[in-house]
Amino acid sequence: MKHVGAIASRELNSLFVSPVAYAVMTLFAVLAGFFFLSGVLQFQDYVIRLQSFQAMEQLEELNLNDHVIAPFLHVMSVVLMFLVPGITMGLFASEKTNGTLELLLTSPITIWELVIGKFLAAAAFVAILVLLLALFPAILFTYGDPEIGKTAAGLLGLLLVGLVYAAIGAFASSVTRNQVIAFVLSFVLLLVLWMLGFLADLGAAGGAATGEWIGDVLRWLSSADHFESMVMGLVDTKDLAYFGVMAIAFLVLAKTAIESVRWR
Amino acid sequence: MIEASGLSKRYGDLIAVDDVSFSVQPGEVVGFLGPNGAGKTTTMRILTGFLPPTDGRAVIDGHDIFSDPLAARRAIGYLPESPPVYPEMSVEDYLVYVAKLKDVPRRQRRAAVDRALERCGLADVRRRVIGALSKGYRQRVGLAQAIVHDPPVMILDEPTVGLDPIQIREIRTLIRDLAGTREGKARTVILSTHILPEVEAICQRVIIMHRGRKALDAPLEELQRGGASLEEIFARTTAREVVAPPDVAGEARP
Helix, strand or coil, rough: CCHHHHHHHHHHHHHHCCHHHHHHHHHHHHHHHHHHHHHHHHHHHHHHHHHCCCHHHHHHHHHHHHHHHHHHHHHHHHHHHHHHHHCHHHHHHHHHCCHHHHHCCCCCCCCCHHHHHHHHCCCCCHHHHHHHCCCCCCCCHHHHHCCCCHHHHHHHHHHHHHHHHHHHHHHHHCCCCCCHHHHHHHHHHHHHHHHHHHHHHHHHCCCCCHHHHHHHHHHHCCCHHHHHHHCCCCCCHHHHHHHHHHHHHHHHHHHHHEEEEEEC | EEEEEEEEECCCEEEEEEEEEEEEECEEEEEEEECCCHHHHHHHHHHHHHHCCCCEEEEEEEECCCCCCCHHHCCCCEECCCCCCCCEEEEEHHHHHHHHHCCCCCCHHHHHHHHHHHHCHHHHHCEEHHCCCHHHHHHHHHHHHHHHHCCCCCCCEECCCCHHHHHHHHHHHHHHHHHCCCCEEEEEEEEEECHHHHHHHHHHHHEEEEEEEEEEEEEHHHHCCCCCCCHHHHHHHHCCCCCCCCHHHHHHCC
16 A cells, blocks of 8 residues: 555645646635525524514524534535546546546556545545634634534544545546546546435325335435434534445445456 | 566457567567567567467566566666656756656666766757657657666667658667666667668677567577678568467557
């Protein structure tokens, strides 16, 4: 595993040399600012209205965690669904078009080192995005009094979701030499993964009693439910295991795809 | 130094390399000659461990490419048909990165990179971005990349293709130099080409490939003694069977 660092840092460097990284970070910051601001304004508006109605009970229930931070994190997890593929699309596809995959595969490194190095570079970038995002809830702490544990759990959830996205994006990039195809493929995979939970709900609503266990499987596979419980402040090993399993599964697939270059 | 026996590579019905065996002694410079699609690139890719052979085995510097792949790859410096460079990196950063990949120990890395830069005439452009270099310089970077870990074996796939005549001469001289100088030891070189004078200029031995098979394997001296020019020998060898031309897909990139 001694080559992982070299591969990861080269990848990260080349991300920051290209305009892609800056474009993604800018877009991310702008969207985050927009959604955060609109969330806060809505919250303020809501508070004023409840006060004018003297609705004390509802006012009691209102809090920054559930009504500002949680929706904010949710919408940002959707934003990550199309920004992370932008970062990961070139991971392997660009090595193929550069001809540098031939250098890597004829060097004394293992394919695992290559895949993990690439993943870590993308993971570091996702971590930077999440850190950037943490600034927004931090603003709330100076003006209000949200729960720190719940906020941290939500941010951790977003990071983990982002890492799974990165693993899926790495896989998409490993099966093609075209970056656009890699982008579209990973976006589609992420969308499907996210919607699986809704699909299960739809099936249940339609009264598909026979498909009970299928619904459970779909719900487990869906990233949305696991993320949801972390945003609610629950750090459950079950959810942590989900993120771990998904990331590892797609990295194994990526490794297999790279290996298959040799066997074709 | 290089021991290939019964190498074959089939893609479905297409036979790219068919039962090729040869051995190369330390310090020998061997030219792989053949028309496009003859199986030169595929043979080289098998030797470097990029492609697994369908059949046969190869041993590089005492390491089997199959059972001991990492050690075998460490012993090889490989320049594919197009230099495997990252256009956004500087020449120096790129060579440092390759040195890391090739297991050059941390303490010797600096010196190894400096030596490669020096030998390939890249010292003046070390901080330039590779994407901004001319084709000839990029080819030099490709060669520097192949020798940065000072390997006993160098495998070069059409090292002068696409260069202008002056660059071709420079690169040839460079290859000759690199073949001779390796800290007192000799370096074994295999290079492929379809330019005949190139073989005469650099190599001591010729292996002619034709339709995936080894059609001829002889020292250059011996061939030249026969009186016939290499061109005649080449034409005779590759025209022996007049059937449909081989499928060029044999050299296609995977």
